[in-house]
Amino acid sequence: ARMEASLKMKFWPPASNESSGERRALAAQGLDDQLELVQNLAKGIATGEYVTPFCFGLCSSDDEVPHDVRRSISGRALVSTPECGFEFRAKSELMTLGGVAYVLAGEDLRSVLDEAGIAGLGFSDVDITMGVSLNGNVLFEAVGAPSYDNGNTLSFLGSDLLLGVTVEKQPSYKRLRLTAGMSADNSGKAFRLRDIDGQFGLSVHVQLEKFTTSTSAEFKVTLPIAVCVENCEDPVKRRDIYFVGELGIEFNPTPQASGDIMAAGFWYNAFGMPFLHVGDMILGLSIDLMTMLPSRLVVGGAACLGTAGNCEQRQEPYIEARAYVGLSWKTMQDNFFIAMVSELTIGGLFDVFSDFAPGLSQVKPLLGGSILESGIYPYDESKCVAGAELDMDCFAVVSLAFIDKELNFGNGNVVTIPSGVQLRGKLNLAGWEIQVYFKVDERSLVADVRMDPIALSIGGFELLKIGERLENGHVVGGARFYMAFVALPPQAAIDISGALEIPIIGASGSVAILLNGDEFSFDASISLFWGILTSRAYASWDWGFNKFAMGLEGISFGIVRLDELSFAFDKADRRGVFKGEVSVLCIAGVSIEVGVGRSVDDAFKLDFSVSATLLGVTATVSGYGV
Numbered sequence: 001a002r003m004e005a006s007l008k009m010k011f012w013p014p015a016s017n018e019s020s021g022e023r024r025a026l027a028a029q030g031l032d033d034q035l036e037l038v039q040n041l042a043k044g045i046a047t048g049e050y051v052t053p054f055c056f057g058l059c060s061s062d063d064e065v066p067h068d069v070r071r072s073i074s075g076r077a078l079v080s081t082p083e084c085g086f087e088f089r090a091k092s093e094l095m096t097l098g099g100v101a102y103v104l105a106g107e108d109l110r111s112v113l114d115e116a117g118i119a120g121l122g123f124s125d126v127d128i129t130m131g132v133s134l135n136g137n138v139l140f141e142a143v144g145a146p147s148y149d150n151g152n153t154l155s156f157l158g159s160d161l162l163l164g165v166t167v168e169k170q171p172s173y174k175r176l177r178l179t180a181g182m183s184a185d186n187s188g189k190a191f192r193l194r195d196i197d198g199q200f201g202l203s204v205h206v207q208l209e210k211f212t213t214s215t216s217a218e219f220k221v222t223l224p225i226a227v228c229v230e231n232c233e234d235p236v237k238r239r240d241i242y243f244v245g246e247l248g249i250e251f252n253p254t255p256q257a258s259g260d261i262m263a264a265g266f267w268y269n270a271f272g273m274p275f276l277h278v279g280d281m282i283l284g285l286s287i288d289l290m291t292m293l294p295s296r297l298v299v300g301g302a303a304c305l306g307t308a309g310n311c312e313q314r315q316e317p318y319i320e321a322r323a324y325v326g327l328s329w330k331t332m333q334d335n336f337f338i339a340m341v342s343e344l345t346i347g348g349l350f351d352v353f354s355d356f357a358p359g360l361s362q363v364k365p366l367l368g369g370s371i372l373e374s375g376i377y378p379y380d381e382s383k384c385v386a387g388a389e390l391d392m393d394c395f396a397v398v399s400l401a402f403i404d405k406e407l408n409f410g411n412g413n414v415v416t417i418p419s420g421v422q423l424r425g426k427l428n429l430a431g432w433e434i435q436v437y438f439k440v441d442e443r444s445l446v447a448d449v450r451m452d453p454i455a456l457s458i459g460g461f462e463l464l465k466i467g468e469r470l471e472n473g474h475v476v477g478g479a480r481f482y483m484a485f486v487a488l489p490p491q492a493a494i495d496i497s498g499a500l501e502i503p504i505i506g507a508s509g510s511v512a513i514l515l516n517g518d519e520f521s522f523d524a525s526i527s528l529f530w531g532i533l534t535s536r537a538y539a540s541w542d543w544g545f546n547k548f549a550m551g552l553e554g555i556s557f558g559i560v561r562l563d564e565l566s567f568a569f570d571k572a573d574r575r576g577v578f579k580g581e582v583s584v585l586c587i588a589g590v591s592i593e594v595g596v597g598r599s600v601d602d603a604f605k606l607d608f609s610v611s612a613t614l615l616g617v618t619a620t621v622s623g624y625g626v
Contacts, residue, residue, distance in 0.1 A: 051078045054090070057103045069094050069151065070119065071102040071110065075126070085133035094151050095144070096122030120149045123163075135443070137404070138169040145183065159183050162200060172212045172442070173333065173403045179205040181222075189232045195224040195244065211333055220248030220258075229265075241265030241279070242409075250286065252330050256295050260284035264409035268308040275356050277304045277311045280409040282324065296334055300324025300407075306352050313388050317351035319344050320395075322415065324407060338399040338417050340392070345375030345428070370431035377426040379437050392416055396425025442487075449481040465501040470510045473527060475501045491517070505529070518542055546571040551579075559585050574598045575605075589613045599626060 057072030067074045075092030098119030101109040113119035123144030131139040143164040145153045153160045164179035181203025184194030193201035202223055209216045226240040242264035250256045266279030284298035304311035306318030314320070321341040328334035347364065350372070354361040364372065376396050378384055384394035390413045405417035420441025427434050434451040453475060454466040468477030482495040494515035501508040509526040521540035527533070539550035551566025563581040570576075575597030583589035595607045607624035 050080070051076060053077075057099060069096065070098050071107075073099050073103055085131060085137070087129070087131040089127075089129045091128075092126045094122060094124050094147065095126050096120055096147075098122075122147055124151060124153050124160075136169075136171045138167075140167040141165070143179075156182060159185065159201060162203075164200075164205075170403060174210045175207065176209075177205055177207040179203055181205075190228055192226045192228075192240075193224065194226050195222070195242070200224070211331070214252065214331065216250060216252035216331065218248050218250035218252075218258075220246055222246045239265070241267070246284075249289075255289045256286045256330070257289055258284065258286035258296065260298065262409070264413070266302075266304070266311070268311070275305055275307070275353065277306075277308060278302065280322070280413055282407070284326075286328075286330075288330070295330045296326070296328045298324075298326045302413075305349075307355055314342075314386055314390075314394070316386075317348055317355070318342070319348060319352060322395075324415065324417075326405075333402045336399070336401040336405050336417055338397065338401075338415065340395040340397045340399075340415075341376055342395055343375070343377050343381075344396075345373055345377075347372030348375065374428050374430050377428065379424040379426060379435065390414060398423045398425075444484070444486045446484045447481065448483075450478060452478045454479075462503045465503070467499050467501075468497045469512070470499045470501070470508055470525070470527075473501075473508055475499045475508070493517070545569075563589070564591075583613075587615060 053074070054077050055067055055072055055074035057074075058068040059072050059074065060067050073092065073095055075090055077091075078087075078089040080087045080089075096119065097113055098110045099122070101113050101119070110119060124147040126142070126144040129139065129141040131137070141164070143162060145160045145162050147153045155161065159182040162179075162181055162183050164177075166175065166177040166179075168175040168177075179200070182193070182201040184201050185192045195201070195203075200222070202221075204219070204221050207218050207220070209218075222244065223246075224242060224244045226242050228238055228240050230239040231237040242262070244260075244262045244264070246258070246260040248258050250258055260283070262282040262284075264280055266277050268277045270276045270278045279302055281301035282298055284296065285294060286296035287293065288295045300323055302320065302322040304318060304320045310316070310318040311320065319342055321339075321344075323339045324337070326334055326336045346367070350360050350364040354364070378394055378396055380393065385391045386394065392415075399417050399422045401417045401419050404419050407415040407417075409415070418439070418441070420439060423436060423438040425436060427436075432452050432454070434449070437446065437448040439446050453468075454464070455462060456464040465475040466479060467475035468479055470476070476499075477497075479498040480495060481498070482493070484493040485491070492515060494513055496511065496513040498512075499508070499510035506529050507527065509524075511524040512521070513523075514521045519540065519542040521538075523536070523538040523540075525534065525536040527535075533554070533556065535552075535554040535556075537552050541548040547568075547570055549566070549568040551564065551568075552562065553564050553566075555562040555565075561583050563583055564579055565581075566579045568577050575595055578594045578596075579592070581589065581591040589612070591609075591611045593609045595605075597605050599605045603626050605624065605626050607622070609620065609622040611618055611620040
């Protein structure tokens with residue numbers, strides 16, 4: 001939702017000839033305007049998007065009276081804060097040289113341009129977008145129709161001419177694109193010449209791209225056609241399939257001829273099957289004119305199982321899958337791959353096909369709940385927003401790309417492919433579940449794996465158990481593995497918890513590693529023959545070194561056993577403690593504890609304790625000094 005607000009301000013005192021009733025009415029209207037502004041500002045903050053009219057120059061204060069287009073710049077502005085970024089978008093019905101001159105320098109400069117006959121030159125229906133993200137991406141786009149005489153647009157074959165410019169910058173990629181073409185035809189019924197965004201019809205563009213190690217240039221002609229397949233007479237409910245054809249020549253560095261065709265939209269009841277719907281297809285091929293061999297291939301599409309209505313609105317039950325791949329023998333950045341699927345379970349398949357074969361609904365109850373729930377799920381279902389527009393959080397995804405990619409098929413179907421390698425999803429096998437998120441790119445690495453406990457058994461004998469931790473020598477919970485590293489600014493986080501149990505020989509072991517911005521800890525232990533032999537190693541500290549501990553336990557050297565060797569320091573107690581304990585065949589043993597610190601009056605303090613054990617008899621000596 002985009003919340004709109006208009007900034008209106010009134011100043012008092014009113015003119016002396018106004019009656020007290022008129023003054024009260026103006027005051028009430030002023031309060032209403034201020035209340036409306038506050039409400040819309042609050043809504044804009046809540047939604048992250050704010051839309052407001054704007055006007056610079058000679059502007060009209062009356063909503064019914066238009067602004068002086070010769071001496072002003074006006075329109076509507078959208079400010080939004082998408083994830084990890086900022087976007088500003090402005091639309092204006094008319095921007096002229098005279099209006100810009102008046103805003104920047106006043107009437108004197110505008111008059112000079114007017115005398116030269118160029119003050120009325122400008123652009124109509126201007127759309128400007130500027131975006132900045134925290135990962136270093138910058139985007140500027142502007143589209144408009146050249147105009148003269150303060151609003152009369154240039155036309156060709158009955159359509160307005162349009163000019164556009166795009167400047168895009170990513171950490172490893174820069175692009176400049178100039179576009180010229182005819183405005184979109186939105187009047188046709190059976191078919192219309194228009195692109196997915198509804199801006200251009202037939203168009204040509206020139207594009208320069210610079211990557212880290214290469215530079216390319218291309219010239220391309222684009223012909224978009226929207227074919228109506230349903231409700232063609234209704235401009236609101238009509239449904240189109242977009243076919244976009246492109247022919248061009250690219251220099252990268254040798255000349256290549258390329259041809260692409262994309263079908264955006266869905267073919268419902270494909271091949272006469274009421275449960276199958278396909279669409280959002282793309283096919284592209286480039287040929288190196290020097291060798292006459294293919295240099296690039298792009299292919300992919302989408303399929304959906306379910307009723308046409310459920311697939312169109314993405315309402316349960318339905319199953320949607322998409323796959324796209326780009327291969328380039330010339331430019332590494334043109335290589336990419338993505339495969340994605342919505343929730344796909346055995347129970348979901350029964351629900352989908354039960355709409356066409358009602359008998360399946362009688363078979364479904366015969367299967368157990370854990371069997372029906374087996375399948376593939378999105379990584380985090382709580383983030384999925386079901387609806388007609390495609391939401392990447394509603395899919396399990398595996399992808400590979402060298403730069404950020406975006407495939408825009410219109411009607412809310414935008415497939416985003418982030419740079420790097422990505423795998424995210426959840427797998428359920430008869431009730432056992434594993435959840436995986438993995439992403440690595442040139443700036444960061446994140447791996448997060450959670451799983452249910454694993455138990456392997458044969459003939460009723462438990463052979464192996466894997467889980468999160470040990471309690472009383474038995475595995476509890478599911479294992480966890482989390483790692484995150486960011487290059488700039490340098491950051492790291494690790495959380496690993498795992499435990500293993502082999503009941504048949506009484507063996508178990510566990511490991512726990514934690515690393516974050518506050519502390520680091522490591523704890524590993526192993527137990528053999530039902531606890532007869534046990535060993536443990538641990539270490540922990542915070543980054544301010546207010547607390548520090550490390551030690552070894554249960555290390556055997558023949559008949560001699562190191563029961564404990566540790567050191568701990570606590571800044572709050574102003575004391576460090578060293579402990580050591582050794583035993584021989586559980587018959588004799590010696591333990592030592594030494595503490596070093598400072599007292600309340602800042603005096604140096606030493607305390608110690610020595611114990612010796614022989615055949616169950618223990619003697620202890622202790623003391624301290626300041």
